[in-house]
Amino acid sequence: MASEPQGQGSGNCFPDEHQSLRFRRVSSRVSNQNYPQFNWNSTPADEDGGGDSGPRRDLKSIPLPMSLKRAVRQVQQMQVPVVSSVESWKRKKSKSLCKLKNATREFLYFFELWSKSLQKIGGNFGGGVQSYFLFLRFLVVLNFVSFSLIAGFVLIPSIIFRSAGSSPVNNTGPEACMEYDPNPQGLVVFYNYFLDLLSGTGFMEYSYLFYGYYNNTMVEDRNFSYNIPLAYLFTAVFYFAFCLICIIARMGTAARVAVATGGSAVGNYSMIVFTGWDYGCLGDRATKLKQKNIHYRLQVDLEEERIKKQAAALTLCQKILLYSLRVFMFFLALGLIIAAFYGISEATNFSQERSDEQGILGLIFEYLPSIVITTGNFVVPLLCDQIALIERYTPSTTIIVALLRAVFLRLVSLGVLLFTLWRQITCKGDTNNKACELCQYNHEVYQCWETRVGQEMYKLTLFDLLINIAVLVLVEFPRRMVVDNWSSKLAQWVGRQEFVVPSNVLGLVYGQTVVWTGALFCPLLPLINAIKFVILFYCKKITLFYNCRPALKTFRSTTSTFFFLVVLLFGWGLATVVMIYSLAEIRPSMGCGPFRFFPTMWSIVPTSFHSLSETTKEFLFFIGSQAFSIPLFALSCVVMCYFIALASVHGKSVALLRAQLKLEGRDKQFLVKQIEELSRQL
Amino acid sequence: MGNKQTTFTDEQLEAYQDCTFFTRKEILRLHGRYRELAPHLVPLDYTNNPDIKVPLTLIITMPELKENPFRDRIVETFSEDGQGNLSFNDFVDMFSALCETSPRELKTIYAFKIYDFNRDNFICKEDMEKTLNKLTKGELTPEEVTLVCDKAIEEADLDGDNKLSFADFENMISKAPDFLSNFHIRI
Numbered sequence: 045m046a047s048e049p050q051g052q053g054s055g056n057c058f059p060d061e062h063q064s065l066r067f068r069r070v071s072s073r074v075s076n077q078n079y080p081q082f083n084w085n086s087t088p089a090d091e092d093g094g095g096d097s098g099p100r101r102d103l104k105s106i107p108l109p110m111s112l113k114r115a116v117r118q119v120q121q122m123q124v125p126v127v128s129s130v131e132s133w134k135r136k137k138s139k140s141l142c143k144l145k146n147a148t149r150e151f152l153y154f155f156e157l158w159s160k161s162l163q164k165i166g167g168n169f170g171g172g173v174q175s176y177f178l179f180l181r182f183l184v185v186l187n188f189v190s191f192s193l194i195a196g197f198v199l200i201p202s203i204i205f206r207s208a209g210s211s212p213v214n215n216t217g218p219e220a221c222m223e224y225d226p227n228p229q230g231l232v233v234f235y236n237y238f239l240d241l242l243s244g245t246g247f248m249e250y251s252y253l254f255y256g257y258y259n260n261t262m263v264e265d266r267n268f269s270y271n272i273p274l275a276y277l278f279t280a281v282f283y284f285a286f287c288l289i290c291i292i293a294r295m296g297t298a299a300r301v302a303v304a305t306g307g308s309a310v311g312n313y314s315m316i317v318f319t320g321w322d323y324g325c326l327g328d329r330a331t332k333l334k335q336k337n338i339h340y341r342l343q344v345d346l347e348e349e350r351i352k353k354q355a356a357a358l359t360l361c362q363k364i365l366l367y368s369l370r371v372f373m374f375f376l377a378l379g380l381i382i383a384a385f386y387g388i389s390e391a392t393n394f395s396q397e398r399s400d401e402q403g404i405l406g407l408i409f410e411y412l413p414s415i416v417i418t419t420g421n422f423v424v425p426l427l428c429d430q431i432a433l434i435e436r437y438t439p440s441t442t443i444i445v446a447l448l449r450a451v452f453l454r455l456v457s458l459g460v461l462l463f464t465l466w467r468q469i470t471c472k473g474d475t476n477n478k479a480c481e482l483c484q485y486n487h488e489v490y491q492c493w494e495t496r497v498g499q500e501m502y503k504l505t506l507f508d509l510l511i512n513i514a515v516l517v518l519v520e521f522p523r524r525m526v527v528d529n530w531s532s533k534l535a536q537w538v539g540r541q542e543f544v545v546p547s548n549v550l551g552l553v554y555g556q557t558v559v560w561t562g563a564l565f566c567p568l569l570p571l572i573n574a575i576k577f578v579i580l581f582y583c584k585k586i587t588l589f590y591n592c593r594p595a596l597k598t599f600r601s602t603t604s605t606f607f608f609l610v611v612l613l614f615g616w617g618l619a620t621v622v623m624i625y626s627l628a629e630i631r632p633s634m635g636c637g638p639f640r641f642f643p644t645m646w647s648i649v650p651t652s653f654h655s656l657s658e659t660t661k662e663f664l665f666f667i668g669s670q671a672f673s674i675p676l677f678a679l680s681c682v683v684m685c686y687f688i689a690l691a692s693v694h695g696k697s698v699a700l701l702r703a704q705l706k707l708e709g710r711d712k713q714f715l716v717k718q719i720e721e722l723s724r725q726l
Numbered sequence: 727m728g729n730k731q732t733t734f735t736d737e738q739l740e741a742y743q744d745c746t747f748f749t750r751k752e753i754l755r756l757h758g759r760y761r762e763l764a765p766h767l768v769p770l771d772y773t774n775n776p777d778i779k780v781p782l783t784l785i786i787t788m789p790e791l792k793e794n795p796f797r798d799r800i801v802e803t804f805s806e807d808g809q810g811n812l813s814f815n816d817f818v819d820m821f822s823a824l825c826e827t828s829p830r831e832l833k834t835i836y837a838f839k840i841y842d843f844n845r846d847n848f849i850c851k852e853d854m855e856k857t858l859n860k861l862t863k864g865e866l867t868p869e870e871v872t873l874v875c876d877k878a879i880e881e882a883d884l885d886g887d888n889k890l891s892f893a894d895f896e897n898m899i900s901k902a903p904d905f906l907s908n909f910h911i912r913i
Contacts, residue, residue, distance in 0.1 A: 103745050104822070107835045109806055110815030113745040150749055163912055314878035317858055318841060318895075319902040323794060323824065324912045331793035339865045342874060702884075705893055709885020 157181055161585060168327055169543065169588065172604065176545050176552075179608050180581055183556055186290055187574035190283050194567050197279045199252060201270055205261045221483035224256070224491045224635030239403075242506060243410045244499040253502070255565045256495040256636035273638035273648050277627070280564045284620055287560070291609055291616065298606040316341055348438050366436070373431050380427055381453050384420035385460045391416040392464040396489070413500070414507035417457050421554075425450050425547070447546050451611055454554045455618055462561065462622055465500065469493045470630060484631040492636040494565045494626075501562025501569065508555050509576045516587050524591040543592040548584070549608050552577075557615030561622050733757055735773050746822035753818065756913070760817050763788065772814065780817070782810030790911050795860040799840045800824075808845075824911040830900075833909050838895045850889040851875055 103113055103120075158181060166174035240246030250257055263270045320338045325331055358366070395412040408415075428449050432442050469485055471477035479486045490496050520541050527535050559573040627646045632639035639645045653661070666672055731754060734742075742753045761768045763784045769776055782801050791797040801810040804820040812820070822828065823836050839845075843853045854875045858866070866874070882890055882898040890898075899905050 104747055105829050105832045107823075107832055109804075110745060110819040111806070111813075113819075114741050114815075117741060117744055146743075146749055150751070166912075313874050314882040314898050315902045317854065317861065317874065317878050318837065318899065319905040319908055321795065321861060322908045324790075324908075324910055325793060326789060328793060335795075335861065335863050335865070339862045342862070342866065342870075346870070346873070702897065705897065706884045709887070709891070709893070713885060713887060 157185070158581070165585070165588065166324060168325075169592075172545050173543055173588070175605050175608070176548055177581070177584070179549060179605070180552060180577060180584075182294065183552060184574055184577045184581070186287060187556075187559070187570045187577065190286055191568075191570040191574065193283055193286060194279055194563075194570065197275050198258070198272070198567055201275065202252070202258055202261075202272060205263055205270075205272065206259070218482055218634070221487050221634040222640075223487075224633070239407050242503075243407060244502045249495060249499070253566060253568050254495040254498045255567070255638075256492040256633075258567075258638045260638040260640060271648075271652060273642075274652050276567075276638050277645060277648060280623065283563060283570075284560070284616070284623065288613075288616060291612055295606060295609045295613075298609065313342070313345065316345070351438055370435050373435050377428050377431050377449060380424050381449070381456075384424050384453065385457060387420065388413060388416050388457050388460050389464045392461055393468070396465075396468050399489075411503060411507055413461055414504050417461065417504075418507070418511055420457060421450075421454055424453055443546075447550075450547065450550050451553075451614065454550055455557065455614060458554070458557060458561070459618060461500070465497060466630075469497075483634055485633070487634075490633070492633045493630075494633060494637055498562055498565030498569070501558050502566055502572070504558045505555065505562075505569065505573060505576060508551070508558075509579065512551075512580060513583060516583050520587050520591045540593045541587070541591045543588055545604070550611070553608070553611050553615050556612065557619055560616060560619030563619075564623055564626060733770060733772050738772070738775075742818060746818055747825050747827045748818070748822060756818055756821060757814065759788070759913070760814055768814075777813065779805075779807075779811040779813045782812075785810070785812055785817075790913055795863070796840055796857075799843065803836060803839045821911065821913050824909065825913070826910055828910075830906055833906065834896050834899050835892075837899065837905075837909055838892050841895075848889045848891055849895060851879065854878060854890075 103117055106113060106116070108116070158177075162174060162177055162181070165177055236246060240248050244253065248254075252258075258276065259272065261272045263272075316338065320341065322334060325334050392413045395409050398406075398409045400406075401409050425446065428446060432446060435442075435445075437445065469490055471480040471486055474480065479488055485493055523538070523541055527538065527540050555573065555576070559569050562569045628644055631643060632645055634640050639648065642648055642651075653664070656664075733754060734757075739750050739753060742748065743750060746753070748756065757772065760780065761770065764780050767780060768778055782798070782805075785801050786792065786797045791800065794800065798810065800820065801812060802808060804816050804823070805812050806816060823832055838849070841853060841857050842849055843856050844850075855871055858871055858874060879888060879890065882894050884894050884897060885891065
């Protein structure tokens with residue numbers, strides 16, 4: 045589509061005698077002042093070039109008024125009978141294909157989860173907040189779909205084989221290690237059921253929820269065999285691979301936009317002026333806040349310029365002072381974070397030692413690690429914010445530094461919890477320790493250590509949900525009621541709650557990382573997590589609309605989606621490390637679970653491998669051998685180099701075209717000046 | 727379900743579907759919205775293409791446009807007479823160009839026309855100052871306004887004539903990550 049607004053624009057600076065020049069440059073019949081010129085000659089050329097979808101797409105994207113578009117369409121339709129029969133058959137087919145695509149799109153809109161709510165949220169609170177809810181929806185769908193994997197390959201076969209009464213394979217081993225008695229003895233007080241529900245012990249421990257319930261049944265019929273332990277292992281591995289593929293696929297679309305537009309645009313005034321206003325903004329209150337927001341962003345940019353000027357004007361002495369202050373504050377922040385880690389490790393040790401307490405006190409002891417982690421995740425970022433005030437970075441750097449610190453704190457605190465658990469289960473990795481000598485794990489405290497780890501992850505997930513609901517009910521609603529009904533200075537200064545996107549997203553990433561870590565030991569955890577996220581969606585939506593005011597400091601929506609997914613990948617990496625270590629290094633419990641008689645969980649793969657047919661074995665050996673993998677590696681290197689070269693070539697051509705654009709502008713000005721001179725001479 | 731409606735002939739609906747990004751249902755819904763702006767003016771039966779235009783003052787009462795600082799300019803840009811009186815064709819055209827599936831190039835063309843207040847096919851300093859004042863509703867001081875406009879022109883102007891031609895504008899928009907999601911009216 046051709047648009048030549050310059051044709052008429054430059055005509056306005058000409059003196060009247062040379063209007064003929066302007067008319068000569070106009071090449072279209074449509075000389076309406078309001079619309080760019082449309083080249084009627086291009087339409088038949090487009091038709092000859094492409095198929096049926098070409099002209100249709102062109103019509104939708106042509107910047108002409110509707111009546112002219114319909115006229116063009118009529119012209120196009122009148123030209124159709126001129127083509128051959130093969131062409132017309134092709135056009136009919138692609139037309140019906142288009143109709144089918146439209147119909148399926150309309151049908152799928154029906155299934156899209158929460159689309160109306162998301163629209164309302166985006167209209168009232170902007171793209172940044174909407175991206176949080178889009179991320180939450182993605183996680184809900186991911187959890188449901190990946191749970192269906194687990195259900196199909198592990199849960200349903202287990203249920204079938206258990207009800208069919210197939211007996212587990214027996215083997216010998218030290219008697220003491222094979223003891224496992226999860227069922228409570230004697231009369232159980234009724235509130236114990238509630239406590240058991242919250243902590244995963246008691247009636248919940250020996251159920252499909254945890255690893256310990258699954259048997260190492262290996263069914264072998266005439267033409268059907270199903271190996272539950274192998275299925276369990278492969279399902280866990282494929283679950284991780286599937287989640288990785290989903291995340292990377294979603295990152296692809298976000299990355300494309302982020303790379304094409306060149307990332308951060310701080311201090312970019314023209315962009316704020318022309319693209320700052322969200323046209324989808326609804327409502328009087330939202331609009332006023334949007335205006336304040338744009339005003340704030342412009343002021344922030346002006347402020348950043350001023351700070352940069354100030355920083356450039358510092359004397360050497362002041363610079364040294366500032367940098368040493370920053371280094372000191374960095375170590376202080378690091379010290380705070382390490383103190384949090386120490387607290388978590390102590391709490392985990394204490395909780396594991398006192399694990400046989402009963403009643404409410406026992407419940408508190410069980411939840412102690414979760415409580416300490418949540419408190420740490422709340423207090424330490426607050427203190428780091430105060431530290432950031434002293435550091436005096438530019439506003440954008442401050443936000444990034446605060447986010448990185450929060451991510452580091454959350455993920456590594458989870459890692460500390462797992463490390464402490466590991467130390468207790470494997471007696472700090474020392475197999476000669478008295479407690480771990482017999483079974484290579486601490487069988488006195490942990491009769492079934494996988495179930496215990498699964499219980500810890502289950503408690504973390506549940507506690508996270510409870511805390512969110514408790515904060516909603518006990519902090520946010522009262523805060524709004526106080527601010528709205530009590531008109532004092534203090535209330536106005538505190539103000540209504542702001543929906544801060546980054547910390548909420550980190551909460552989601554943390555929750556998902558916990559689920560990934562626990563999926564191997566607690567197969568139903570993805571389903572529980574999906575339900576938890578659905579409840580969280582509705583809770584956050586309610587608090588957003590009733591208690592929050594839109595944030596003044598916005599979080600940009602396009603690059604932020606990419607950032608959320610990168611942080612999610614960090615969490616995935618942590619969970620993968622845990623899974624690989626548990627599969628390969630720690631001896632599975634002998635009293636429970638599908639792997640009870642194997643030295644490591646992974647060793648079932650070589651064992652089953654030997655029972656495969658010869659040709660399959662040969663094929664798999666070939667794939668694993670050097671003769672196959674080295675050429676494959678070389679080929680993938682070549683493909684990667686090709687794409688890198690392609691990307692750099694595109695980048696260079698973009699830069700060249702941009703320079704050419706500049707030069708053409710200068711050429712135009714030069715020619716205009718020449719013409720003026722000539723006209724003066726004449 | 728669509729065969730029962732008598733507002734448009736099938737031929738007309740096909741034409742609308744080909745020329746805009748809307749489906750049949752959405753076009754009928756848009757006609758409902760158009761009609762409720764001026765029920766006595768707009769007929770229910772559009773099969774003979776009546777030449778009815780709803781004036782600017784009624785269009786900008788729509789909730790989607792009411793709070794937009796550029797509502798007058800948007801409606802004027804899409805009207806055929808340039809005064810802001812929209813026929814149903816223009817109405818559908820406007821929401822199609824601003825909808826979610828509309829491509830970046832089309833939106834850039836219309837954005838340029840909206841921000842070009844004096845319609846000289848350039849965004850000069852006065853155009854930009856008017857844009858900025860509408861955006862911030864007079865919250866910035868005049869010096870700040872001048873400073874921001876100077877900086878904005880400095881950033882975007884490639885050919886050095888102190889105003890933005892369409893090529894400069896398009897180049898600047900191509901680097902803006904939020905343009906597509908912001909320049910979008912949900913209807």
